[in-house]
Amino acid sequence: MLLEAKNISYRYQNGPWILKDVTLSVGEGERVGLVGPSGYGKSTLSKILAGYIKPAAGEVLLDGKELPAEGYSPIQLIYQHPEKAINPLWRMKDILHEGWVPDQCTLNAMGIEQGWLERWPAELSGGEMQRFCIARVLGPQTRFLIADEMSTMLDVITQAQIWELMIRIVEERCMGLIVVTHNEALAQKVCTRIISLPELNKL
């Protein structure tokens, strides 16, 4: 499996171009770090790669084909703000089971406690919610994971635990991983290859 972005350009409405002719590809089992300063389009690029927004020009291909519009997407995005990625009127159990039903093993590894499942989102901290957001996208059909600053709100020990688990799962299932971060040290530690977005962007 190969995730390719070909000559992607994007701008919000009629604003200035944020991405211009960005081309990159991520293979199976690769862990790519996408680094760059704030406001350089890292999050926009990850939304385009995950199919959340359509680029103004260029295309995103998975194995040479366009992304499926319906159904469980093989490319999953883990968002920066878990509290926004969770419906505040749903119980955590329903949120967790929306795409697939994670086994107990995954829950233990994620540090999700049984008692949390019956709670409302407002009764959990940001870090606890983020574990749910990660667990719910690890379904068997997921081929590529895009982690957009996913560990920024976690304490250092939890960060280490979660990244260790992520790397293990990604390696076991031979998934591709794109890590979006401005933490250079984290990218060095986790990734097999680092791409700097400002160098890729032909603005």
Add this chain to the structure above:
Amino acid sequence: MSNTICQTIKKSTFFWQFNLRTRTLAAIAGAFVILTAIAAAGILIDPASYAPQFQQKNLAPSLTHPFGTDWMGRDMFIRTVKGLSTSLWIGLLAATVSSVIAVIMGVAAATMGRRTDSFILWLVDLIQGIPHLILLMLISFVLGKGMFGVWMGVALTHWPILARVIRAEVLAVRNSQYVLAARKLGSSRWKIAVKHIMPHVVPQYIVGLILLFPHAILHEASITFLGFGLLPREPAVGIILSESMRYLTAGMWWLTVLPGASLLMMVLLFDQIGENLRTLMNPSSAQE
């Protein structure tokens, strides 16, 4: 002696010792019971009980006639209850129809593309731009006044505010990160509409509907008062008030003040229910 004082204090603070949730629920239940009683009384009252009885004209309020009697000897209390009940039923019907229009318009504006959206917003601005009462009189007059004219008028003029609220809510939820994520997790459009969007819209709808009632009732009474609403033979608060105005200078204050005050009371009861429901349903105040 001190014991009795103690007990009275205890009793008077009793209601406030409940937490806010129980108090809110009690207030809602109380207002609901009173309103149901008014609505039911209007149907059950025998027209003979407010028929003219010329031997007891122009009586001031007393125990036998709490609101007094008018220049034809009709018991004003029973007439007022009957009138309130008529207003209540018209308000109920008009507000329900109005809120259904609001939901259709709001959801259509939020989901059916930019053209529909701007058309519906234009319509909302148009209706909100014309003073309610004038538009109401126009619609009611065109439809031949009477019951039908009034409730159609109220129904057709009161949906814009609620439609705006619902449109905004649907738009916000539809574009939220969790709905976008739900799509990518394979949830169908139907599931997103029912499980994600509906739970956000329904509370807004219920509160909006209940807060529409007082508007509808007051507008019904005011156009009837102005002579563009219900016909004089139908006992309505608007009719009572406009007829009684002429007798105000003769010192018969009870003919206007008491029915007017009861109308106000009824409207405030609806407001109570609406505001209390809002406190209950809003997650940030529900736990207080």
